[in-house]
Amino acid sequence: MAALRPSDLLTSDPPEHTRLRRLVAGQFTARRMNRLAPRIQAIVDHHLGTLAAAPRPADLMRHVALPVPSLVISELLGVPFADRGLYQRLTTELLSLDRTREQLLASKAEMKAYLLSLVHSKRAAPANDLLTGLVQAQTTDPALTDDEMAALGQLILIAGHEATATVCGLAVLLLLRPPRLWDTLRRQPDLVDGVIDETLRYATVLQFGLLRVARGIAELPVDVTEAIRGGRQA
Template sequence: MDSTHRTSPDTTSVPIPLPVDRPAPLDLPAELERLRTELPVAPLVFPDGPPGWLVTRYQDVRAALADPRLGARRPHLNAHVRASLVTATEMAALRPSDLLTSDPPDHTRLRRLVAGQFTARRMNRLTPRIQAIVDQHLDALATGPRPADLVTTVALPVPSLVISELLGVPFTDHDRYQRLTTELLSLDRTREQLLTSKAEMKDYLLGLINAKRTRPTDDLISGLLHAQANDPTVVTDDEIAALVQLVLIAGHETTANAAAIAVLLLLRPPRLWDTVRQRPELVDAVIEETLRYATANQFGLLRIAREPLTIAGQPIATGDRVVLHLPAANRDPDQFPNPDHFDPHRRSTAKHLSFGHGPHHCLGDQLARLELRLLLTTMLHRFPTLRLASDPDQVPTHRHRVVHGLAHLPVDFTL
Protein backbone atom coordinates (compact mmCIF):
# COMPACT_ATOMS: atom_id res chain seq x y z
CA MET A 1 0.00 0.00 0.00
CA ASP A 2 1.24 3.49 -0.83
CA SER A 3 2.36 5.75 1.98
CA THR A 4 1.07 9.33 2.00
CA HIS A 5 3.91 10.72 4.09
CA ARG A 6 7.57 10.01 4.61
CA THR A 7 8.53 7.52 7.29
CA SER A 8 11.60 7.83 9.47
CA PRO A 9 14.78 7.25 7.45
CA ASP A 10 16.62 3.95 7.72
CA THR A 11 19.68 4.97 9.71
CA THR A 12 21.56 1.93 8.43
CA SER A 13 21.30 3.18 4.85
CA VAL A 14 23.52 6.13 4.10
CA PRO A 15 22.98 7.77 0.69
CA ILE A 16 25.68 6.76 -1.78
CA PRO A 17 26.84 8.27 -5.09
CA LEU A 18 25.72 6.54 -8.24
CA PRO A 19 28.08 3.60 -8.96
CA VAL A 20 29.76 4.28 -12.31
CA ASP A 21 33.18 2.56 -12.32
CA ARG A 22 33.22 -0.52 -14.54
CA PRO A 23 35.87 -3.20 -13.84
CA ALA A 24 35.90 -4.05 -17.57
CA PRO A 25 34.36 -2.34 -20.63
CA LEU A 26 31.23 -4.51 -20.71
CA ASP A 27 30.89 -5.23 -16.99
CA LEU A 28 28.64 -3.25 -14.67
CA PRO A 29 29.88 -1.60 -11.49
CA ALA A 30 30.08 -4.34 -8.85
CA GLU A 31 28.22 -2.19 -6.32
CA LEU A 32 25.03 -2.46 -8.38
CA GLU A 33 24.81 -6.20 -7.77
CA ARG A 34 25.12 -5.72 -4.02
CA LEU A 35 22.48 -3.01 -4.00
CA ARG A 36 20.08 -5.08 -6.09
CA THR A 37 20.35 -7.90 -3.55
CA GLU A 38 20.56 -6.00 -0.27
CA LEU A 39 18.92 -2.63 -0.92
CA PRO A 40 16.92 -2.63 -4.18
CA VAL A 41 15.65 0.90 -3.48
CA ALA A 42 18.72 2.66 -2.15
CA PRO A 43 19.13 6.28 -0.99
CA LEU A 44 21.16 8.03 -3.68
CA VAL A 45 23.41 11.07 -3.46
CA PHE A 46 22.75 13.66 -6.16
CA PRO A 47 25.54 16.06 -7.19
CA ASP A 48 23.13 18.91 -6.53
CA GLY A 49 20.17 19.13 -4.20
CA PRO A 50 18.76 16.58 -1.73
CA PRO A 51 19.28 12.82 -2.10
CA GLY A 52 16.90 10.63 -4.06
CA TRP A 53 16.49 6.94 -4.75
CA LEU A 54 18.16 4.30 -6.91
CA VAL A 55 16.03 1.35 -8.10
CA THR A 56 17.97 -1.67 -9.40
CA ARG A 57 15.69 -4.72 -9.40
CA TYR A 58 14.03 -5.76 -12.68
CA GLN A 59 10.46 -6.10 -11.45
CA ASP A 60 10.62 -2.79 -9.56
CA VAL A 61 12.15 -0.91 -12.50
CA ARG A 62 9.64 -2.35 -14.94
CA ALA A 63 6.67 -1.46 -12.74
CA ALA A 64 8.04 2.04 -12.10
CA LEU A 65 8.49 2.72 -15.81
CA ALA A 66 4.75 2.26 -16.28
CA ASP A 67 3.67 4.09 -13.10
CA PRO A 68 2.03 7.46 -13.92
CA ARG A 69 2.91 8.70 -10.42
CA LEU A 70 6.53 8.92 -11.55
CA GLY A 71 6.79 11.84 -13.93
CA ALA A 72 9.27 12.32 -16.75
CA ARG A 73 9.00 16.10 -16.71
CA ARG A 74 12.26 17.42 -15.22
CA PRO A 75 14.62 20.22 -16.21
CA HIS A 76 17.79 18.09 -16.22
CA LEU A 77 18.03 14.62 -17.74
CA ASN A 78 21.20 13.59 -15.93
CA ALA A 79 21.10 15.37 -12.57
CA HIS A 80 21.96 12.04 -10.90
CA VAL A 81 25.30 11.92 -12.74
CA ARG A 82 26.56 15.50 -12.69
CA ALA A 83 25.58 18.79 -11.12
CA SER A 84 23.18 20.76 -13.27
CA LEU A 85 25.07 23.32 -15.33
CA VAL A 86 22.03 24.94 -16.90
CA THR A 87 19.13 26.56 -15.07
CA ALA A 88 15.59 25.33 -15.56
CA THR A 89 14.72 28.58 -17.35
CA GLU A 90 17.68 28.25 -19.72
CA MET A 91 16.83 24.61 -20.41
CA ALA A 92 13.20 25.46 -21.18
CA ALA A 93 14.33 28.11 -23.66
CA LEU A 94 16.93 25.91 -25.35
CA ARG A 95 14.95 22.68 -25.41
CA PRO A 96 11.25 22.54 -24.49
CA SER A 97 9.57 19.27 -23.52
CA ASP A 98 9.97 16.29 -25.82
CA LEU A 99 9.10 12.61 -25.58
CA LEU A 100 11.75 12.08 -22.90
CA THR A 101 10.82 15.00 -20.70
CA SER A 102 7.04 15.29 -20.83
CA ASP A 103 3.98 13.75 -19.20
CA PRO A 104 0.40 13.52 -20.45
CA PRO A 105 -1.27 15.36 -22.01
CA ASP A 106 1.81 16.89 -23.70
CA HIS A 107 3.51 13.52 -24.06
CA THR A 108 0.38 12.00 -25.63
CA ARG A 109 0.12 14.87 -28.11
CA LEU A 110 3.79 14.77 -29.13
CA ARG A 111 4.01 10.98 -29.33
CA ARG A 112 0.97 10.83 -31.59
CA LEU A 113 2.62 13.30 -33.97
CA VAL A 114 5.80 11.23 -34.31
CA ALA A 115 4.39 7.69 -34.15
CA GLY A 116 3.33 7.67 -37.79
CA GLN A 117 6.96 7.71 -38.91
CA PHE A 118 7.71 4.41 -37.16
CA THR A 119 4.90 2.13 -38.34
CA ALA A 120 5.52 -1.39 -39.67
CA ARG A 121 4.51 -0.18 -43.14
CA ARG A 122 7.11 2.59 -42.97
CA MET A 123 9.78 0.09 -41.86
CA ASN A 124 8.94 -2.18 -44.79
CA ARG A 125 9.30 0.74 -47.18
CA LEU A 126 12.67 1.62 -45.65
CA THR A 127 14.13 -1.90 -45.82
CA PRO A 128 15.54 -1.75 -49.39
CA ARG A 129 17.13 1.64 -48.72
CA ILE A 130 18.67 0.50 -45.44
CA GLN A 131 20.06 -2.59 -47.17
CA ALA A 132 21.61 -0.38 -49.86
CA ILE A 133 23.23 1.80 -47.19
CA VAL A 134 24.60 -1.30 -45.42
CA ASP A 135 25.99 -2.70 -48.68
CA GLN A 136 27.63 0.61 -49.56
CA HIS A 137 29.49 0.82 -46.27
CA LEU A 138 30.48 -2.83 -46.22
CA ASP A 139 31.90 -2.35 -49.73
CA ALA A 140 34.01 0.46 -48.31
CA LEU A 141 35.10 -1.76 -45.44
CA ALA A 142 36.13 -4.54 -47.84
CA THR A 143 38.24 -2.25 -50.03
CA GLY A 144 39.62 0.07 -47.36
CA PRO A 145 42.80 -0.09 -45.31
CA ARG A 146 43.18 -2.76 -42.65
CA PRO A 147 42.94 -3.12 -39.74
CA ALA A 148 39.79 -1.03 -39.92
CA ASP A 149 37.83 0.73 -37.20
CA LEU A 150 34.37 -0.79 -37.45
CA VAL A 151 32.84 2.08 -35.47
CA THR A 152 33.87 4.85 -37.86
CA THR A 153 33.61 2.86 -41.10
CA VAL A 154 30.29 1.03 -40.57
CA ALA A 155 28.60 1.08 -37.17
CA LEU A 156 28.26 4.87 -36.90
CA PRO A 157 27.67 6.01 -40.51
CA VAL A 158 24.97 3.41 -41.34
CA PRO A 159 22.40 4.47 -38.70
CA SER A 160 23.44 8.11 -39.14
CA LEU A 161 22.50 8.00 -42.80
CA VAL A 162 19.27 6.10 -42.12
CA ILE A 163 18.04 8.52 -39.48
CA SER A 164 19.11 11.50 -41.61
CA GLU A 165 16.89 10.32 -44.45
CA LEU A 166 13.99 9.51 -42.12
CA LEU A 167 14.12 12.96 -40.53
CA GLY A 168 15.00 14.95 -43.60
CA VAL A 169 18.35 16.08 -42.20
CA PRO A 170 21.07 16.39 -44.89
CA PHE A 171 23.68 13.69 -44.40
CA THR A 172 26.21 16.20 -45.67
CA ASP A 173 25.77 17.79 -42.23
CA HIS A 174 26.64 14.56 -40.39
CA ASP A 175 30.02 15.80 -39.16
CA ARG A 176 28.27 18.73 -37.53
CA TYR A 177 25.41 16.87 -35.87
CA GLN A 178 27.66 14.01 -34.76
CA ARG A 179 29.98 16.55 -33.15
CA LEU A 180 27.02 18.22 -31.44
CA THR A 181 25.69 14.82 -30.34
CA THR A 182 29.02 13.99 -28.74
CA GLU A 183 29.10 17.35 -26.99
CA LEU A 184 25.53 17.07 -25.70
CA LEU A 185 26.00 13.52 -24.40
CA SER A 186 29.34 14.24 -22.75
CA LEU A 187 29.48 14.62 -18.99
CA ASP A 188 32.73 16.57 -18.78
CA ARG A 189 31.66 19.79 -20.49
CA THR A 190 31.78 23.20 -18.82
CA ARG A 191 28.65 25.30 -18.45
CA GLU A 192 29.74 27.64 -21.25
CA GLN A 193 30.53 24.74 -23.59
CA LEU A 194 27.20 23.06 -22.89
CA LEU A 195 25.20 26.24 -23.45
CA THR A 196 27.05 26.86 -26.71
CA SER A 197 26.36 23.33 -27.98
CA LYS A 198 22.68 23.47 -27.02
CA ALA A 199 22.22 26.84 -28.71
CA GLU A 200 24.02 25.69 -31.87
CA MET A 201 21.92 22.53 -32.11
CA LYS A 202 18.69 24.48 -31.69
CA ASP A 203 19.69 27.12 -34.26
CA TYR A 204 20.73 24.41 -36.72
CA LEU A 205 17.44 22.52 -36.38
CA LEU A 206 15.29 25.67 -36.59
CA GLY A 207 17.12 26.50 -39.81
CA LEU A 208 16.23 23.08 -41.21
CA ILE A 209 12.61 23.53 -40.15
CA ASN A 210 12.36 26.85 -41.97
CA ALA A 211 13.92 25.33 -45.08
CA LYS A 212 11.48 22.38 -45.02
CA ARG A 213 8.54 24.73 -44.63
CA THR A 214 9.19 26.07 -48.14
CA ARG A 215 10.54 22.82 -49.66
CA PRO A 216 8.78 19.88 -47.95
CA THR A 217 9.68 16.28 -48.79
CA ASP A 218 8.67 12.83 -47.52
CA ASP A 219 10.29 12.96 -44.09
CA LEU A 220 9.50 13.47 -40.40
CA ILE A 221 10.22 17.20 -40.30
CA SER A 222 7.92 17.82 -43.26
CA GLY A 223 5.24 15.66 -41.66
CA LEU A 224 5.37 17.64 -38.44
CA LEU A 225 5.17 20.90 -40.38
CA HIS A 226 2.16 19.57 -42.30
CA ALA A 227 0.41 18.81 -39.00
CA GLN A 228 1.30 22.30 -37.77
CA ALA A 229 -0.07 23.91 -40.92
CA ASN A 230 -3.39 22.11 -40.43
CA ASP A 231 -3.55 23.12 -36.76
CA PRO A 232 -1.01 25.72 -35.53
CA THR A 233 -1.79 24.83 -31.91
CA VAL A 234 -0.73 21.19 -32.22
CA VAL A 235 3.04 21.77 -32.16
CA THR A 236 5.45 24.73 -32.11
CA ASP A 237 8.67 25.15 -34.04
CA ASP A 238 10.63 24.82 -30.80
CA GLU A 239 8.86 21.54 -30.03
CA ILE A 240 9.59 20.25 -33.54
CA ALA A 241 13.26 21.12 -33.02
CA ALA A 242 13.28 19.29 -29.67
CA LEU A 243 11.60 16.21 -31.18
CA VAL A 244 14.01 16.15 -34.12
CA GLN A 245 16.99 16.52 -31.78
CA LEU A 246 15.81 13.55 -29.71
CA VAL A 247 15.17 11.31 -32.72
CA LEU A 248 18.41 12.39 -34.41
CA ILE A 249 20.59 11.63 -31.38
CA ALA A 250 18.81 8.49 -30.21
CA GLY A 251 18.33 7.22 -33.75
CA HIS A 252 21.99 7.02 -34.66
CA GLU A 253 23.95 6.99 -31.40
CA THR A 254 22.28 4.06 -29.64
CA THR A 255 22.02 1.89 -32.77
CA ALA A 256 25.64 2.53 -33.67
CA ASN A 257 26.79 1.47 -30.22
CA ALA A 258 24.63 -1.65 -30.26
CA ALA A 259 25.99 -2.66 -33.67
CA ALA A 260 29.63 -2.33 -32.63
CA ILE A 261 29.10 -4.10 -29.30
CA ALA A 262 27.23 -6.97 -30.99
CA VAL A 263 30.19 -7.56 -33.29
CA LEU A 264 32.61 -7.42 -30.35
CA LEU A 265 30.53 -9.95 -28.39
CA LEU A 266 30.43 -12.33 -31.35
CA LEU A 267 34.15 -12.05 -32.12
CA ARG A 268 35.62 -12.31 -28.63
CA PRO A 269 36.25 -15.80 -27.22
CA PRO A 270 34.55 -18.24 -27.65
CA ARG A 271 33.96 -16.64 -31.09
CA LEU A 272 30.23 -16.97 -31.55
CA TRP A 273 30.62 -15.36 -34.97
CA ASP A 274 31.08 -18.78 -36.58
CA THR A 275 28.12 -20.25 -34.69
CA VAL A 276 25.75 -17.51 -35.80
CA ARG A 277 27.06 -17.68 -39.39
CA GLN A 278 26.00 -21.32 -39.48
CA ARG A 279 22.69 -20.53 -37.80
CA PRO A 280 21.53 -17.14 -39.14
CA GLU A 281 18.18 -17.62 -37.46
CA LEU A 282 19.99 -16.64 -34.26
CA VAL A 283 20.60 -13.06 -35.44
CA ASP A 284 17.44 -11.68 -33.84
CA ALA A 285 18.32 -13.37 -30.55
CA VAL A 286 21.85 -11.90 -30.77
CA ILE A 287 20.34 -8.44 -31.16
CA GLU A 288 18.04 -8.79 -28.15
CA GLU A 289 20.78 -10.29 -25.98
CA THR A 290 23.16 -7.49 -26.96
CA LEU A 291 20.57 -4.89 -26.02
CA ARG A 292 20.08 -6.59 -22.65
CA TYR A 293 23.73 -7.30 -21.92
CA ALA A 294 25.09 -3.90 -22.97
CA THR A 295 22.29 -1.46 -22.15
CA ALA A 296 22.93 1.83 -23.95
CA ASN A 297 21.54 4.10 -21.23
CA GLN A 298 24.33 3.37 -18.80
CA PHE A 299 23.28 5.55 -15.83
CA GLY A 300 19.53 4.96 -15.69
CA LEU A 301 16.44 7.10 -16.27
CA LEU A 302 15.53 9.91 -13.90
CA ARG A 303 11.93 10.28 -12.75
CA ILE A 304 10.19 12.68 -10.32
CA ALA A 305 7.49 11.49 -7.91
CA ARG A 306 4.31 13.41 -8.77
CA GLU A 307 2.58 12.04 -5.68
CA PRO A 308 3.48 9.69 -2.81
CA LEU A 309 4.07 6.06 -3.67
CA THR A 310 5.92 2.98 -2.44
CA ILE A 311 8.53 1.01 -4.37
CA ALA A 312 9.52 -2.38 -2.94
CA GLY A 313 8.35 -1.30 0.48
CA GLN A 314 10.21 2.00 0.42
CA PRO A 315 8.00 5.12 0.79
CA ILE A 316 8.73 7.76 -1.87
CA ALA A 317 7.54 11.30 -1.16
CA THR A 318 6.13 13.79 -3.65
CA GLY A 319 9.01 15.57 -5.38
CA ASP A 320 11.57 12.85 -4.68
CA ARG A 321 13.92 12.04 -7.54
CA VAL A 322 14.02 8.36 -8.51
CA VAL A 323 16.63 6.76 -10.80
CA LEU A 324 15.48 3.62 -12.61
CA HIS A 325 18.69 1.77 -13.41
CA LEU A 326 18.05 -0.09 -16.68
CA PRO A 327 21.47 -1.84 -16.90
CA ALA A 328 21.13 -3.21 -13.36
CA ALA A 329 17.59 -4.40 -14.12
CA ASN A 330 18.77 -6.08 -17.31
CA ARG A 331 21.37 -8.01 -15.29
CA ASP A 332 18.94 -9.14 -12.57
CA PRO A 333 19.46 -12.91 -12.05
CA ASP A 334 15.84 -13.33 -10.91
CA GLN A 335 14.76 -12.38 -14.43
CA PHE A 336 17.79 -13.45 -16.48
CA PRO A 337 19.64 -16.48 -15.05
CA ASN A 338 23.42 -16.15 -15.21
CA PRO A 339 22.94 -12.56 -16.39
CA ASP A 340 26.63 -11.66 -16.79
CA HIS A 341 26.98 -14.32 -19.48
CA PHE A 342 26.24 -13.30 -23.07
CA ASP A 343 23.94 -16.06 -24.36
CA PRO A 344 22.12 -15.76 -27.72
CA HIS A 345 20.13 -18.87 -26.76
CA ARG A 346 18.59 -17.17 -23.72
CA ARG A 347 14.81 -17.50 -23.85
CA SER A 348 13.90 -14.53 -21.67
CA THR A 349 16.05 -11.95 -23.46
CA ALA A 350 13.20 -10.21 -25.28
CA LYS A 351 11.86 -9.01 -21.91
CA HIS A 352 14.80 -6.61 -21.49
CA LEU A 353 14.11 -2.98 -20.66
CA SER A 354 16.61 -1.32 -22.98
CA PHE A 355 13.80 0.34 -24.95
CA GLY A 356 11.95 1.23 -21.77
CA HIS A 357 8.45 0.12 -20.86
CA GLY A 358 5.04 1.70 -20.59
CA PRO A 359 4.05 5.03 -22.17
CA HIS A 360 7.67 6.07 -22.78
CA HIS A 361 8.63 2.87 -24.61
CA CYS A 362 10.99 3.84 -27.43
CA LEU A 363 9.14 4.57 -30.68
CA GLY A 364 12.21 3.67 -32.75
CA ASP A 365 12.71 0.16 -31.39
CA GLN A 366 11.63 -1.58 -34.60
CA LEU A 367 13.79 0.68 -36.75
CA ALA A 368 16.81 -0.09 -34.56
CA ARG A 369 16.11 -3.83 -34.76
CA LEU A 370 15.71 -3.65 -38.53
CA GLU A 371 19.02 -1.82 -39.00
CA LEU A 372 20.87 -4.21 -36.69
CA ARG A 373 19.35 -7.26 -38.38
CA LEU A 374 20.31 -6.15 -41.88
CA LEU A 375 23.79 -5.06 -40.81
CA LEU A 376 24.68 -8.20 -38.84
CA THR A 377 23.15 -10.62 -41.35
CA THR A 378 25.03 -9.04 -44.23
CA MET A 379 28.32 -8.83 -42.32
CA LEU A 380 28.12 -12.48 -41.26
CA HIS A 381 27.64 -13.47 -44.89
CA ARG A 382 30.27 -11.20 -46.43
CA PHE A 383 33.00 -11.37 -43.79
CA PRO A 384 33.30 -14.97 -42.55
CA THR A 385 36.89 -14.40 -41.40
CA LEU A 386 36.24 -11.16 -39.52
CA ARG A 387 38.35 -11.01 -36.35
CA LEU A 388 39.34 -8.57 -33.66
CA ALA A 389 42.58 -6.69 -34.18
CA SER A 390 43.01 -5.81 -30.49
CA ASP A 391 42.50 -7.30 -27.04
CA PRO A 392 38.71 -7.44 -26.44
CA ASP A 393 39.26 -6.42 -22.81
CA GLN A 394 41.14 -3.30 -23.89
CA VAL A 395 38.65 -1.92 -26.41
CA PRO A 396 38.07 1.76 -25.50
CA THR A 397 34.58 2.80 -24.43
CA HIS A 398 32.85 6.14 -23.87
CA ARG A 399 33.54 6.65 -20.17
CA HIS A 400 32.15 10.15 -19.80
CA ARG A 401 29.02 9.94 -21.93
CA VAL A 402 25.42 9.17 -21.10
CA VAL A 403 25.25 6.46 -23.76
CA HIS A 404 27.49 3.44 -23.24
CA GLY A 405 29.37 2.29 -26.32
CA LEU A 406 32.67 1.64 -28.01
CA ALA A 407 34.91 4.50 -29.05
CA HIS A 408 36.72 2.24 -31.55
CA LEU A 409 36.62 -1.42 -32.63
CA PRO A 410 39.70 -2.50 -34.66
CA VAL A 411 38.92 -5.48 -36.91
CA ASP A 412 40.70 -7.39 -39.67
CA PHE A 413 39.78 -10.08 -42.17
CA THR A 414 40.86 -11.94 -45.27
CA LEU A 415 38.87 -11.94 -48.48
Protein backbone atom coordinates (compact mmCIF):
# COMPACT_ATOMS: atom_id res chain seq x y z
CA MET A 1 0.00 0.00 0.00
CA ALA A 2 2.79 2.44 0.93
CA ALA A 3 4.67 1.64 -2.27
CA LEU A 4 1.61 2.49 -4.35
CA ARG A 5 0.92 5.75 -2.54
CA PRO A 6 3.77 7.61 -0.84
CA SER A 7 3.08 10.32 1.71
CA ASP A 8 0.85 13.11 0.52
CA LEU A 9 -1.09 15.94 2.15
CA LEU A 10 -3.43 13.52 3.93
CA THR A 11 -0.82 11.10 5.23
CA SER A 12 2.14 13.21 6.31
CA ASP A 13 3.24 15.42 9.19
CA PRO A 14 5.52 18.48 9.15
CA PRO A 15 8.08 19.09 7.83
CA GLU A 16 7.18 16.74 4.95
CA HIS A 17 3.58 17.96 4.90
CA THR A 18 4.76 21.58 4.89
CA ARG A 19 7.00 20.95 1.86
CA LEU A 20 4.26 19.22 -0.15
CA ARG A 21 1.59 21.75 0.82
CA ARG A 22 3.81 24.63 -0.25
CA LEU A 23 4.40 22.98 -3.63
CA VAL A 24 0.68 22.46 -4.26
CA ALA A 25 -0.42 25.85 -2.91
CA GLY A 26 2.10 27.50 -5.22
CA GLN A 27 0.25 26.08 -8.22
CA PHE A 28 -3.11 27.62 -7.25
CA THR A 29 -2.08 31.08 -8.37
CA ALA A 30 -4.51 33.96 -8.87
CA ARG A 31 -3.34 34.17 -12.48
CA ARG A 32 -4.22 30.55 -13.17
CA MET A 33 -7.60 30.81 -11.42
CA ASN A 34 -8.48 34.04 -13.23
CA ARG A 35 -7.52 32.46 -16.54
CA LEU A 36 -9.83 29.53 -15.85
CA ALA A 37 -12.78 31.58 -14.57
CA PRO A 38 -14.39 32.31 -17.99
CA ARG A 39 -14.00 28.67 -19.03
CA ILE A 40 -15.54 27.46 -15.76
CA GLN A 41 -18.48 29.86 -16.20
CA ALA A 42 -19.02 28.58 -19.75
CA ILE A 43 -18.95 24.96 -18.54
CA VAL A 44 -21.47 25.67 -15.78
CA ASP A 45 -23.79 27.66 -18.06
CA HIS A 46 -23.76 24.94 -20.71
CA HIS A 47 -24.59 22.13 -18.31
CA LEU A 48 -27.28 24.13 -16.51
CA GLY A 49 -28.81 24.74 -19.93
CA THR A 50 -28.68 21.01 -20.63
CA LEU A 51 -30.41 20.32 -17.32
CA ALA A 52 -33.11 22.92 -18.05
CA ALA A 53 -33.81 21.35 -21.45
CA ALA A 54 -33.84 17.76 -20.22
CA PRO A 55 -37.13 15.85 -19.84
CA ARG A 56 -38.63 15.91 -16.35
CA PRO A 57 -37.72 14.52 -13.94
CA ALA A 58 -34.11 15.48 -14.80
CA ASP A 59 -31.00 13.93 -13.32
CA LEU A 60 -28.93 16.65 -11.62
CA MET A 61 -25.97 14.35 -11.01
CA ARG A 62 -25.74 13.17 -14.62
CA HIS A 63 -26.35 16.53 -16.28
CA VAL A 64 -24.48 18.90 -13.91
CA ALA A 65 -22.94 17.65 -10.68
CA LEU A 66 -20.53 15.12 -12.20
CA PRO A 67 -19.60 16.53 -15.64
CA VAL A 68 -18.96 20.10 -14.42
CA PRO A 69 -16.25 19.31 -11.82
CA SER A 70 -14.81 16.61 -14.11
CA LEU A 71 -14.34 19.16 -16.88
CA VAL A 72 -12.96 21.81 -14.51
CA ILE A 73 -10.45 19.50 -12.83
CA SER A 74 -9.37 18.21 -16.25
CA GLU A 75 -8.58 21.77 -17.32
CA LEU A 76 -6.87 22.69 -14.05
CA LEU A 77 -4.83 19.54 -13.47
CA GLY A 78 -4.10 18.77 -17.10
CA VAL A 79 -5.96 15.46 -17.28
CA PRO A 80 -7.53 14.69 -20.68
CA PHE A 81 -11.32 14.89 -20.37
CA ALA A 82 -11.46 11.95 -22.78
CA ASP A 83 -10.05 9.86 -19.91
CA ARG A 84 -12.95 10.73 -17.58
CA GLY A 85 -14.42 7.24 -17.85
CA LEU A 86 -11.15 5.76 -16.62
CA TYR A 87 -10.52 8.10 -13.69
CA GLN A 88 -14.16 8.17 -12.63
CA ARG A 89 -14.18 4.37 -12.52
CA LEU A 90 -10.93 4.24 -10.56
CA THR A 91 -12.16 6.92 -8.15
CA THR A 92 -15.34 4.95 -7.49
CA GLU A 93 -13.29 1.83 -6.84
CA LEU A 94 -10.83 3.59 -4.54
CA LEU A 95 -13.61 5.13 -2.45
CA SER A 96 -15.72 1.99 -2.25
CA LEU A 97 -16.14 0.45 1.20
CA ASP A 98 -16.92 -3.08 0.00
CA ARG A 99 -13.85 -3.96 -2.10
CA THR A 100 -11.31 -6.57 -1.06
CA ARG A 101 -7.72 -5.66 -0.27
CA GLU A 102 -6.57 -7.21 -3.54
CA GLN A 103 -9.15 -5.25 -5.54
CA LEU A 104 -8.18 -2.00 -3.81
CA LEU A 105 -4.49 -2.56 -4.47
CA ALA A 106 -5.20 -3.29 -8.13
CA SER A 107 -7.15 -0.03 -8.48
CA LYS A 108 -4.39 1.90 -6.69
CA ALA A 109 -1.76 0.42 -9.01
CA GLU A 110 -3.80 1.33 -12.09
CA MET A 111 -4.38 4.89 -10.88
CA LYS A 112 -0.70 5.36 -10.06
CA ALA A 113 0.37 4.04 -13.47
CA TYR A 114 -2.09 6.38 -15.18
CA LEU A 115 -0.91 9.47 -13.28
CA LEU A 116 2.76 8.60 -13.73
CA SER A 117 2.16 8.41 -17.47
CA LEU A 118 0.67 11.92 -17.31
CA VAL A 119 3.67 13.21 -15.33
CA HIS A 120 6.02 11.79 -17.97
CA SER A 121 3.95 13.30 -20.80
CA LYS A 122 4.01 16.74 -19.13
CA ARG A 123 7.78 16.52 -18.85
CA ALA A 124 8.05 15.74 -22.56
CA ALA A 125 5.43 18.29 -23.64
CA PRO A 126 4.83 21.00 -20.99
CA ALA A 127 1.44 22.70 -20.88
CA ASN A 128 -0.18 25.46 -18.83
CA ASP A 129 -1.64 23.19 -16.14
CA LEU A 130 -1.04 22.13 -12.56
CA LEU A 131 0.74 18.85 -13.31
CA THR A 132 3.19 20.67 -15.55
CA GLY A 133 3.75 23.17 -12.74
CA LEU A 134 4.64 20.35 -10.35
CA VAL A 135 7.03 18.83 -12.88
CA GLN A 136 8.72 22.19 -13.31
CA ALA A 137 8.91 22.59 -9.51
CA GLN A 138 11.47 19.77 -9.47
CA THR A 139 14.05 22.30 -10.63
CA THR A 140 13.76 24.13 -7.29
CA ASP A 141 12.88 21.07 -5.17
CA PRO A 142 14.93 18.10 -6.39
CA ALA A 143 13.50 16.05 -3.51
CA LEU A 144 10.11 16.02 -5.26
CA THR A 145 9.72 12.60 -6.87
CA ASP A 146 7.51 11.40 -9.69
CA ASP A 147 5.73 9.13 -7.20
CA GLU A 148 4.93 12.14 -4.99
CA MET A 149 3.60 14.06 -7.97
CA ALA A 150 1.40 11.12 -8.89
CA ALA A 151 0.11 10.93 -5.30
CA LEU A 152 -0.61 14.66 -5.22
CA GLY A 153 -2.28 14.38 -8.61
CA GLN A 154 -4.50 11.57 -7.31
CA LEU A 155 -5.56 13.61 -4.29
CA ILE A 156 -6.39 16.69 -6.38
CA LEU A 157 -8.14 14.63 -9.05
CA ILE A 158 -10.39 12.76 -6.63
CA ALA A 159 -11.09 15.80 -4.45
CA GLY A 160 -11.63 17.94 -7.52
CA HIS A 161 -14.34 15.90 -9.20
CA GLU A 162 -15.74 13.20 -6.89
CA ALA A 163 -15.97 15.26 -3.70
CA THR A 164 -17.31 18.31 -5.55
CA ALA A 165 -19.94 16.28 -7.39
CA THR A 166 -21.09 14.65 -4.16
CA VAL A 167 -21.36 17.97 -2.32
CA CYS A 168 -23.38 19.46 -5.20
CA GLY A 169 -25.90 16.64 -4.90
CA LEU A 170 -26.06 16.87 -1.12
CA ALA A 171 -26.45 20.64 -1.25
CA VAL A 172 -29.48 20.47 -3.54
CA LEU A 173 -30.99 17.67 -1.45
CA LEU A 174 -30.67 19.80 1.68
CA LEU A 175 -32.16 22.85 -0.04
CA LEU A 176 -35.23 20.91 -1.17
CA ARG A 177 -35.98 19.19 2.14
CA PRO A 178 -38.66 20.67 4.42
CA PRO A 179 -38.50 23.37 5.52
CA ARG A 180 -37.75 24.45 1.97
CA LEU A 181 -34.51 26.37 2.27
CA TRP A 182 -34.59 26.82 -1.48
CA ASP A 183 -37.56 29.20 -1.20
CA THR A 184 -35.68 31.28 1.36
CA LEU A 185 -32.56 31.37 -0.79
CA ARG A 186 -34.53 32.48 -3.84
CA ARG A 187 -35.97 35.37 -1.85
CA GLN A 188 -32.59 36.27 -0.34
CA PRO A 189 -29.87 35.37 -2.89
CA ASP A 190 -27.28 37.27 -0.84
CA LEU A 191 -27.31 34.26 1.54
CA VAL A 192 -25.78 31.94 -1.06
CA ASP A 193 -22.15 32.24 0.13
CA GLY A 194 -23.14 31.36 3.70
CA VAL A 195 -25.29 28.47 2.47
CA ILE A 196 -22.33 27.05 0.54
CA ASP A 197 -20.01 27.33 3.55
CA GLU A 198 -22.56 25.71 5.84
CA THR A 199 -23.22 22.92 3.35
CA LEU A 200 -19.50 22.12 3.21
CA ARG A 201 -19.48 21.89 7.01
CA TYR A 202 -22.75 20.02 7.50
CA ALA A 203 -22.76 17.67 4.51
CA THR A 204 -19.12 16.66 4.56
CA VAL A 205 -18.04 13.80 2.30
CA LEU A 206 -14.96 13.06 4.42
CA GLN A 207 -16.56 10.73 6.93
CA PHE A 208 -14.27 7.77 6.24
CA GLY A 209 -10.65 7.08 5.46
CA LEU A 210 -8.83 9.89 7.28
CA LEU A 211 -7.11 7.95 10.03
CA ARG A 212 -5.08 9.70 12.73
CA VAL A 213 -2.63 7.97 15.05
CA ALA A 214 -1.12 9.48 18.20
CA ARG A 215 2.66 9.65 17.85
CA GLY A 216 3.30 10.08 21.56
CA ILE A 217 1.92 11.02 24.96
CA ALA A 218 1.56 14.73 25.58
CA GLU A 219 2.19 16.31 28.95
CA LEU A 220 -1.00 17.97 30.15
CA PRO A 221 -0.98 21.01 32.42
CA VAL A 222 -1.31 20.07 36.10
CA ASP A 223 -4.69 21.79 36.52
CA VAL A 224 -6.15 19.92 33.51
CA THR A 225 -4.81 16.58 34.75
CA GLU A 226 -6.27 17.16 38.23
CA ALA A 227 -9.64 18.14 36.75
CA ILE A 228 -9.77 14.93 34.69
CA ARG A 229 -8.83 12.80 37.69
CA GLY A 230 -11.40 14.57 39.82
CA GLY A 231 -14.14 13.89 37.31
CA ARG A 232 -14.69 17.56 36.61
CA GLN A 233 -15.07 19.00 33.14
CA ALA A 234 -11.86 20.67 32.06
